Amino acid sequence: MNELSSRSHSVFTLKVEASSTTAGGVTSTRVARLNLIDLAGSERQTFDPHHPSAHESIRVKEAGAINRSLSALTNVIMSLSRSRRKSSAGQRQPFVRYRDSKLTFLLRDSLGGNSKTVIVACISPSAMCFGETLSTLKFAARAKHIRCA
Template sequence: MNRESSRSHAVFTITIESMEKSSETVNIRTSLLNLVDLAGSERQKDTHAEGMRLKEAGNINRSLSCLGQVITALVDVGNGKQRHICYRDSKLTFLLRDSLGGNAKTAIIANVHPGSRCFGETLSTLNFAQRAKLIKN
């Protein structure tokens, strides 16, 4: 847990377009690169957050929960189950919908704290990364 960190997610999107001209047609290929820094999930009892900081933590935890639900649904769909994928339940999942499902390559770097006092958060982060690893595009 980093007391000095900003309490937000950051999404930086780079759009790359290439154009191929032939005598009769023009083919345009577009690619997106999303660099995402997710805020960590924190428990109120551990942070003792109040006021605006508590509200921010609630919003962050809600969006991370939605992301977890989308990842679980994508894993289920990859295993042949019929599931609705609720990308519209949060701004975060809506922004990341193309990176998570479909024709995409996704890499996740999960940062954890080595100390035993952060065992719960570390385990949660590793479980999240393990589920995301199971997505089949």
């Protein structure tokens, strides 16, 4: 939304392809992709009706976009963790909504494909950050239950 803002997700993708041709002339290609994602934290806005400004409205829009993508990522992770439980019980697997945000669409192969995924959850020991820390730990616990194909 705002290219000057540092309050956003960062995505770095490295894609490596290796091709080889057999003596029979058959070419095979192997592809590896490394996604490094730094998620912005959930944004809570306080609005002062006595001092509205254009800058505040931009911040509110940015915060809304960040929160929508984090919510979509949470929904995907919840669907995938439910999917694992249902497949072990022999039930039909739920539909995973990767297209709800650009972030989840970019991460679809890393979350539900043939991949290895590592999530580093940053938390704070401060009592002032208890709510955010608890939310982050719950998110990491749900993500821990995902098993890629």
